[in-house]
Amino acid sequence: MGLKCGIVGLPNVGKSTLFNALTSAKALAANYPFATKDPNLGVITVPDERLDKLAELVSPQRIMPTTVDIVDIAGLIKGASKGEGLGNQFLGNIRETDAILHVVRCFEDDNVVHVDGSVDPVRDKMIIDTELILKDIETVEKKIEKFRRTAKSGDKESKRIVEVGEALLAHLESEKPARTFEAEEDDQAMVRELMLLTGKPILYVCNVDIDSIDDGNAHTEAFRAAVADEAAEVILISAGIEADIAELETKEERAEFIEEMGLTEPGVNKVIRASYSLLDLVTYFTAGEKEVRAWTIRKGTKAPGAAGVIHTDFEKGFIRAEVIHYPDYVAFGSESAARDNGKLNVEGKEYVVEDGDVMHFRFNV
Numbered sequence: 001m002g003l004k005c006g007i008v009g010l011p012n013v014g015k016s017t018l019f020n021a022l023t024s025a026k027a028l029a030a031n032y033p034f035a036t037k038d039p040n041l042g043v044i045t046v047p048d049e050r051l052d053k054l055a056e057l058v059s060p061q062r063i064m065p066t067t068v069d070i071v072d073i074a075g076l077i078k079g080a081s082k083g084e085g086l087g088n089q090f091l092g093n094i095r096e097t098d099a100i101l102h103v104v105r106c107f108e109d110d111n112v113v114h115v116d117g118s119v120d121p122v123r124d125k126m127i128i129d130t131e132l133i134l135k136d137i138e139t140v141e142k143k144i145e146k147f148r149r150t151a152k153s154g155d156k157e158s159k160r161i162v163e164v165g166e167a168l169l170a171h172l173e174s175e176k177p178a179r180t181f182e183a184e185e186d187d188q189a190m191v192r193e194l195m196l197l198t199g200k201p202i203l204y205v206c207n208v209d210i211d212s213i214d215d216g217n218a219h220t221e222a223f224r225a226a227v228a229d230e231a232a233e234v235i236l237i238s239a240g241i242e243a244d245i246a247e248l249e250t251k252e253e254r255a256e257f258i259e260e261m262g263l264t265e266p267g268v269n270k271v272i273r274a275s276y277s278l279l280d281l282v283t284y285f286t287a288g289e290k291e292v293r294a295w296t297i298r299k300g301t302k303a304p305g306a307a308g309v310i311h312t313d314f315e316k317g318f319i320r321a322e323v324i325h326y327p328d329y330v331a332f333g334s335e336s337a338a339r340d341n342g343k344l345n346v347e348g349k350e351y352v353v354e355d356g357d358v359m360h361f362r363f364n365v
Contacts, residue, residue, distance in 0.1 A: 006097035014207035014239035019072035021242035064293035106219035237267030282355035317363035326356035
């Protein structure tokens with residue numbers, strides 16, 4: 001689906017280290033500001049035990065997991081909205097993403113410099129929030145100005161755009177992100193078209209030392225309190241440890257290291273799953289001898305739209321979908337057994353695909 005998450009944060013908070021761990025790429029991770037000047041692009045595989053289980057049952061020739069694009073974006077500093085540092089580049093890159101992974105530093109280490117001289121994740125978050133809101137204010141002001149003249153002449157559509165724009169502007173000027181702005185249903189499309197930076201869904205990633213992964217520390221407690229009203233998810237990981245895990249060659253080595261560290265799984269798995277959920281995505285599967293594959297769709301997608309993810313012809317010529325819910329597939333061990341036990345359902349164009357559905361599509365072109 002071409003969905004993309006952007007990793008943002010101040011310089012030297014662990015963005016590139018996290019990116020490397022997520023993608024097993026080798027982006028430059030260095031102890032100086034603006035080590036990342038151009039956005040690093042990567043693809044992350046979404047871990048899903050259901051896909052592994054289906055592959056175990058079917059024994060296909062290949063297994064294809066679903067993925068999400070990830071972008072490591074240049075660090076932001078005060079004044080970015082006015083072009084300071086790499087501000088204009090940063091803001092342009094983040095505008096192209098679907099969701100934000102905001103990394104904040106919550107560990108002390110004298111060997112890793114902080115751009116503002118001390119560790120304070122709440123202050124760091126406010127710096128980025130301010131710059132994004134200032135840029136959004138600029139965007140909304142331009143929109144209002146564009147339609148103000150025709151609104152005064154009596155054009156109803158222009159008048160409504162100005163009214164909504166002014167309400168949104170007041171919301172932003174009160175230091176609230178666009179994602180918390182409540183627009184009427186008829187006005188939501190207009191707000192989305194603005195592609196506001198603070199309108200994107202957000203996940204906070206607290207980069208901590210190994211001893212703080214489970215229970216956090218004073219920095220993470222302060223940060224959780226600061227974002228309590230945002231209804232945003234906060235995840236604690238040690239980006240350095242995750243990078244060490246990613247460097248290991250085999251699954252066995254990784255499993256042994258994870259156990260030694262007292263972890264149940266790599267922290268990046270939590271980040272990936274949370275990112276997937278953040279984008280309001282679900283997964284359905286196709287399962288056959290040639291391939292067992294996971295497919296990404298938006299939550300609420302109907303059967304023809306889900307078929308269209310495979311090929312546009314599937315959607316255009318959609319006839320019906322044959323659906324087995326994942327628990328039923330696993331319980332009976334195969335498609336034929338599920339069918340024999342009445343667990344294969346034939347669904348039409350109005351069927352809303354559920355997360356985990358195993359599907360076959362019938363179509364005619």
